[in-house]
Amino acid sequence: MAHRVTLIPGDGIGPEVAEAARRVVEATGVEINWDVQEAGAAVTRTGGTPLPDRVLRSIETTRTALKGPITTPVGTGFRSVNVALRQELDLFAAVRPAQSLPGIPSRFADVDLVVIRENTEDLYAGIEFMVASNQLARLRELVRDLLGIEIPWDAGATVKPISVTGTRRIVRFAFDFARRNGREKVTVGHKANIMRYSDGLFLFTAAAESASYPDIEFEECQIDELAYRLVVEPETLDVLLLPNLYGDILSDLCAGLVGGLGLAPGANLGWEYAVFEPVHGSAPDIAGKGLANPTAIILSAAMMLDHLGEAEAGRGVRKAVRSALAQGDVRTRDLGGSASTEEMAEAIARATKAALASS
Ligand code: NAD
Numbered sequence: 207m208a209h210r211v212t213l214i215p216g217d218g219i220g221p222e223v224a225e226a227a228r229r230v231v232e233a234t235g236v237e238i239n240w241d242v243q244e245a246g247a248a249v250t251r252t253g254g255t256p257l258p259d260r261v262l263r264s265i266e267t268t269r270t271a272l273k274g275p276i277t278t279p280v281g282t283g284f285r286s287v288n289v290a291l292r293q294e295l296d297l298f299a300a301v302r303p304a305q306s307l308p309g310i311p312s313r314f315a316d317v318d319l320v321v322i323r324e325n326t327e328d329l330y331a332g333i334e335f336m337v338a339s340n341q342l343a344r345l346r347e348l349v350r351d352l353l354g355i356e357i358p359w360d361a362g363a364t365v366k367p368i369s370v371t372g373t374r375r376i377v378r379f380a381f382d383f384a385r386r387n388g389r390e391k392v393t394v395g396h397k398a399n400i401m402r403y404s405d406g407l408f409l410f411t412a413a414a415e416s417a418s419y420p421d422i423e424f425e426e427c428q429i430d431e432l433a434y435r436l437v438v439e440p441e442t443l444d445v446l447l448l449p450n451l452y453g454d455i456l457s458d459l460c461a462g463l464v465g466g467l468g469l470a471p472g473a474n475l476g477w478e479y480a481v482f483e484p485v486h487g488s489a490p491d492i493a494g495k496g497l498a499n500p501t502a503i504i505l506s507a508a509m510m511l512d513h514l515g516e517a518e519a520g521r522g523v524r525k526a527v528r529s530a531l532a533q534g535d536v537r538t539r540d541l542g543g544s545a546s547t548e549e550m551a552e553a554i555a556r557a558t559k560a561a562l563a564s565s
């Protein structure tokens with residue numbers, strides 16, 4: 207029976223890379239009925255909102271989506287569609303593998319990391335106070351009364367909630383993931399010495415929950431030191447468990463470790479729904495030029511195939527990506543080549559057919 211999947215092409219390079227992923231998924235022979243749902247800048251112009259209800263309703267029906275990146279304008283009143291989707295669908299866990307790929311030049315040869323990012327809390331929860339607003343004036347009074355701290359009159363403010371419930375579920379998710387995937391260690395990144403009641407809670411909850419997983423090593427590391435370790439000794443790390451903001455930042459760092467944003471896939475998972483998307487954004491600098499590397503969303507689609515119970519197809523796509531990259535004759539500009547998005551997709555689609563025929 208065909209799977210039903212919502213396809214959100216997104217903004218910028220989104221439609222180009224989403225089409226590439228669709229082509230590769232088709233090459234696996236797995237039957238998918240795509241429900242294409244536009245969201246982002248294009249629909250804002252016509253419908254007034256970047257995330258129309260129909261997009262959420264579609265994912266609630268299909269339960270699974272493949273998504274291209276969506277632009278978030280800087281400093282406007284708009285909530286990020288990406289953040290809104292994760293919160294509305296309670297996609298509390300982002301899973302972002304960073305693995306060295308054959309023939310891709312990078313500082314280290316054998317990187318094999320997975321970032322597990324808490325996706326719904328922290329500074330991304332949307333609790334914001336605009337500079338010079340009435341709300342901020344009341345917040346200043348409250349903070350003065352409660353803590354004797356003076357927030358500067360010309361400050362804006364963002365609140366960082368991290369809950370025991372939200373932390374517990376992501377910690378258990380990370381340890382279960384480690385166990386299921388034969389991983390040995392989970393490293394929690396934090397700044398608990400400074401943010402004692404948010405990062406501190408994350409760390410202590412993680413430490414307590416880790417006791418239920420004696421087979422997986424638990425390690426804690428301050429976030430600045432973790433960033434340093436990632437760029438000098440990534441081989442000492444395995445699964446990284448991070449609150450929302452640090453997870454966002456270190457996901458891009460990990461993508462850089464293995465050759466760039468064009469190669470880094472991701473999944474956003476909750477108890478009920480799953481949205482697969484690359485780590486990268488809409489890359490307006492190269493949009494519409496056929497320059498985007500589709501590998502990240504293609505690898506995201508491979509994760510989606512695993513999730514749909516099509517593990518053989520997922521393996522086939524990953525094998526195809528490795529063999530296409532190892533051959534090295536078809537590469538997009540970010541990888542030092544001159545192939546277009548479409549040519550790269552075609553090469554991976556061909557390799558997918560070959561990989562699945564020989565398996
Ligand atoms: P970006 O990831 O879009 O681009 C950063 C750099 O990487 C650019 O030079 C870009 O050309 C390059 N790049 C990214 N993806 C590539 C690919 N597939 N192939 C080749 N090169 C690629 O980050 P940005 O410029 O900071 O963000 C642009 C927009 O995307 C912003 O509005 C941001 O909010 C949004 N964004 C969305 C998501 C998402 O939808 N999940 C994630 C990150 C950023």
